[in-house]
Amino acid sequence: MLTKKQNDVLMFIRQRIRQGLPPTIREIADEFRFGSTGTVRDYLKALVKKGFIALCEKKSRAIELTEKAMLNIPILGRVPAGVPVLAVENVEDYFNVDKLFSQKDDLFFLRVHGDSMIGAGIMPDDLVLVKKQSCAQDRDIVVCRVDEEEITVKILRNRENRFFLEPANKNYSIIPLNEHSQIVGKVITAIRRYI
Amino acid sequence: MLTKKQNDVLMFIRQRIRQGLPPTIREIADEFRFGSTGTVRDYLKALVKKGFIALCEKKSRAIELTEKAMLNIPILGRVPAGVPVLAVENVEDYFNVDKLFSQKDDLFFLRVHGDSMIGAGIMPDDLVLVKKQSCAQDRDIVVCRVDEEEITVKILRNRENRFFLEPANKNYSIIPLNEHSQIVGKVITAIRRYI
DNA sequence: ATTTGTACCACACAAATGTGTGGTATGTCA
DNA sequence: TGACATACCACACATTTGTGTGGTACAAAT
Numbered sequence A, B: 001m002l003t004k005k006q007n008d009v010l011m012f013i014r015q016r017i018r019q020g021l022p023p024t025i026r027e028i029a030d031e032f033r034f035g036s037t038g039t040v041r042d043y044l045k046a047l048v049k050k051g052f053i054a055l056c057e058k059k060s061r062a063i064e065l066t067e068k069a070m071l072n073i074p075i076l077g078r079v080p081a082g083v084p085v086l087a088v089e090n091v092e093d094y095f096n097v098d099k100l101f102s103q104k105d106d107l108f109f110l111r112v113h114g115d116s117m118i119g120a121g122i123m124p125d126d127l128v129l130v131k132k133q134s135c136a137q138d139r140d141i142v143v144c145r146v147d148e149e150e151i152t153v154k155i156l157r158n159r160e161n162r163f164f165l166e167p168a169n170k171n172y173s174i175i176p177l178n179e180h181s182q183i184v185g186k187v188i189t190a191i192r193r194y195i
Numbered sequence C: 001a002t003t004t005g006t007a008c009c010a011c012a013c014a015a016a017t018g019t020g021t022g023g024t025a026t027g028t029c030a
Numbered sequence D: 001t002g003a004c005a006t007a008c009c010a011c012a013c014a015t016t017t018g019t020g021t022g023g024t025a026c027a028a029a030t
Helices: A004-018 A025-031 A036-049 B003-021 B025-031 B037-049
Strands: A053-055 A064-067 A071-075 A089-097 A109-110 A125-133 A141-145 A149-161 A162-166 A182-193 B054-055 B063-065 B072-076 B093-097 B107-111 B127-132 B140-147 B150-160 B162-166 B182-192
Touching: A004 A025, A004 A036, A004 A064, A025 A036, A036 A053, A053 A109, A125 A141, A125 B037, B003 B025, B003 B037, B003 B063, B025 B037, B037 B054, B127 B140
Parallel strands: A071 B107, A109 B072
Antiparallel strands: A053 A064, A071 A089, A109 A125, A125 A182, A141 A149, A141 A182, A149 A162, A182 B182, B054 B063, B072 B093, B107 B127, B127 B182, B140 B150, B140 B182, B150 B162
């Protein structure tokens, strides 16, 4: 689909975009030792025509990569036999960083201590992303301060309007919520880093 | 440290950079209905002085975010009794969202199917962030194509230079790696969204 | 009382940058 | 043959864009 040179130009543009600043036409010309800006525009036109980039007229550096050139991190669903892993048909969605981590300041991470939530897949040293709120619903995973003690992560349970904190580990017991306890927030994401 | 307005300008710049194209001085002026480019330069100067951005002279749109300005969500460690949750002394580290997703190129997410890794806290429907690589080490959690079948997530085991794929669930059995199997990548992060 | 920082404005200028119109040469495909 | 894509170049032009030099007003700190 793309010629070698066209691919080289696309790779250069991608690299610059990844570094945070798309190149100008003359910067591309300099990189490839082209004597004319017209040459660059021939390449850009070809890349637009083939669907790898989009240009915004009259704006400097306004080169965008299309989905074809892959800007977001793809989320793959089931990957059938024989199909290359990153093939387009496997892409279930794209992971939108901005959606998950909106720049609101009522979010914080909490490092999990202990194994009381291990049955829910929350392991010691995991990070849980917590949205600050003082109320929550049945089955929400909440961060709670119990008896003015340390902070704990548990499953909130509502049984006939009485609230309990339920661990996801049979070695721990259920704690009823009382007036000395306070919900700090609700767990909206759990993250574990292996490196 | 930053005034409300300075923060607003910084957030606008951040948003534009995330979208792939930093703004020009006049685009910032338009956004905030400033009548003069000089006003914008006052803001940029202030942001440079306070260490949130860096500028490259004579280049259009050349605004870079410093580490200080990247989206940092506080990570809390142990929160002792009586101390407000988000107090400074609880902050163990900052989770730098921009940094985690900056490499982009050889990363993809895979949605996990099945419960074969449940013992390692990787549940069905979790997203695992995978770095593409064809080799891995003992105990790494890897994404692998076995017998040219579907993709699977398992623990890689090296016993006397023989490689095995080990599930984290006793209902599944250990699979020896053979010439029809291929490591696709290494799991570097696991993410579970509750909303 | 003076300095410093914040928060704006006006206008001009030079450089950077995209655009337009031409050109040459080579090869492929129908 | 003709049409088309690729791969370059030259040069002029208009707009965009960063820069420079001024200004006003207000508030807080020294």
